[in-house]
Amino acid sequence: MISVVIIGYGNVAHHLVKAFHKAKNVHLKQVYARSIETIEHLKPITSVTNSLELLAEADVYIISVTDDAITKVSSQIIGKNSLVVHTSGSVGMNQLKNSGRKGVFYPLQSFSKAKEVDFATIPFCLEAENDKDFQLLEALAKAIGEKVYHITSLQRKQLHVAAVFVNNFVNHMYKIGYDICNQHNVPFEVLHPLIEETSRKIQHISPDKAQTGPAKRNDVLTIENHLKMLNEEQKNIYKILTNSIKNGEKL
Amino acid sequence: MISVVIIGYGNVAHHLVKAFHKAKNVHLKQVYARSIETIEHLKPITSVTNSLELLAEADVYIISVTDDAITKVSSQIIGKNSLVVHTSGSVGMNQLKNSGRKGVFYPLQSFSKAKEVDFATIPFCLEAENDKDFQLLEALAKAIGEKVYHITSLQRKQLHVAAVFVNNFVNHMYKIGYDICNQHNVPFEVLHPLIEETSRKIQHISPDKAQTGPAKRNDVLTIENHLKMLNEEQKNIYKILTNSIKNGEKL
Ligand SMILES: NC(=O)c1ccc[n+]([C@@H]2O[C@H](COP(=O)([O-])OP(=O)(O)OC[C@H]3O[C@@H](n4cnc5c(N)ncnc54)[C@H](OP(=O)(O)O)[C@@H]3O)[C@@H](O)[C@H]2O)c1
Ligand SMILES: NC(=O)c1ccc[n+]([C@@H]2O[C@H](COP(=O)([O-])OP(=O)(O)OC[C@H]3O[C@@H](n4cnc5c(N)ncnc54)[C@H](OP(=O)(O)O)[C@@H]3O)[C@@H](O)[C@H]2O)c1
Secondary structure, three states: OEEEEEEOOOHHHHHHHHHHHHOOOEEEEEEEOOOHHHOHHHOOOOEEEOOHHHOOOOOEEEEOOOHHHHHHHHHOOOOOOOEEEEOOOOOOHHHOOOOOOEEEEEEOOOOOOOOOOOHHHOEEEEEEOOHHHHHHHHHHHHHHOOEEEEOOHHHHHHHHHHHHHHHHHHHHHHHHHHHHHHHOOOOHHHHHHHHHHHHHHOOOOOHHHHOOOHHHHOOHHHHHHHHHHOOHHHHHHHHHHHHHHHHHHHO | OEEEEEEOOOHHHHHHHHHHHHOOOEEEEEEEOOOHHHOHHHOOOOEEEOOHHHOOOOOEEEEOOOHHHHHHHHHOOOOOOOEEEEOOOOOOHHHOOOOOOEEEEEEOOOOOOOOOOOHHHOEEEEEEOOHHHHHHHHHHHHHHOOEEEEOOHHHHHHHHHHHHHHHHHHHHHHHHHHHHHHHOOOOHHHHHHHHHHHHHHOOOOOHHHHOOOHHHHOOHHHHHHHHHHOOHHHHHHHHHHHHHHHHHHHO
16 A cells, blocks of 8 residues: 655646545545645545644655645655655655655656546556665556656656647647638538547558658649748748758758 | 549549449540540440540539649630549639530548548539539539538639648658657657647547647646757657647637
């Protein structure tokens, strides 16, 4: 049985609390939040506190607060030798300032409170200072999920940039597609199956092999026609990405 | 019963032949290809020819050849009053040069011969010169699929540009993510669930509402850190897309 205290009650913590509460091999001992009102409804399932001085004893303390607050909050965990981890994709393990052992417990997915989460599909990117602590985090992740990766702080930072491309920037491509459709009274849903197929494809073949389209074919005529249909900002993006795809071809 | 002749035997035609052959209300009368060897294996299910002068009589002729060849091939369909359509996303209906009726039968999805296709999920973008022909195309699409849209040639061209953004450019974002992972020995599969979630999200909420991340939050520090980790080309793309996301915020 691994005992856990969760510090913070945002999007990620909300789902971790639910999952740990249900997990067989985990004892969710306590949840901390700055304002007690946000966690009072958890009283039936665990102890709650708004004081970092009153943290219960536990094997693992999971800090899941805003990135900027991780260092400060960790430094306020006093007199505990247990493992303290954060859940961030972009904060180094060494930015934890507790006196004891440190680690990272980063679930790579986008969370919001309203949306159900299936931890079985979510990759846990774990890091610790030694093997024993890594195994502890691995056991904790396996208690609620299935996919565990050993990812160093440097790798995690790179993953975080990569995630900006495959999530935020991809979403922005969807937005431009959406704007073009809207402007011409075409329902955006016409593009949904293509979007789904594009994202599914790269689960089986690598993205460079999956590429098609006018840039890849160097279909100059189509590219010129497309540019005529776009506004300045869209045109700019179209050109740069088309060139970047062509550059890849040359390598 | 709608009788159909298919002209060309590429990726799209291959799947149309299979689907029409199985469809209850369609009689697949003939398939044409330049070189008879590519279609000889179809003899058990339909008549085959490599001569446009020997086309059978049918209600609809579907030209599914390379975009550049559509005009020429259509002009060689002589002495037929039936409806002639092409399957292209980027060619206008008026680029058909048959003497009779014209239309468009564009299945909006990415096809390859090796990959199974579920026409039930594919949007058929249809266009015709009059209501009666539109209804004929609608009946044909419904014989193998479910989703039918009336899309004009102008709208179809816009859809085609939008598809470049949500398919080719999205795939390029995946490629950059893939490169970053590779370079740092992180398995790209760690990002698969996030990619899936990002594409699924916009089936329910519009992409502008779905956006998150450093650009959206205007998190200058994170943006600066990310830029330091990228090569020149990636940096360029990162900056332009970040600015474009920020611009959207200002509107
Ligand atoms: N959301 C995601 O998609 C996602 C995915 C993976 C990892 N993460 C990481 O998980 C962590 C939490 O993210 P989140 O999205 O769950 O955050 P969130 O929903 O914005 O919640 C942040 C939490 O931090 C608390 N907090 C902020 N400053 C604090 C301080 N000085 N002292 C104590 N508590 C403080 C907030 O308390 P109040 O309610 O009192 O303000 C709130 O409970 C971050 O490190 C983030 O990078 C997020
Ligand atoms: N692939 C897709 O994802 C997709 C999706 C939607 C719509 N479309 C559209 O569907 C049409 C076909 O695309 P595709 O991907 O199926 O093409 P494809 O696989 O490249 O096949 C092209 C076909 O056109 C034939 N062809 C080329 N030039 C010809 C000519 N001068 N005379 C007679 N036949 C000629 C080829 O014959 P040979 O084998 O003898 O060269 C081949 O059978 C295009 O208009 C395309 O824009 C494609």
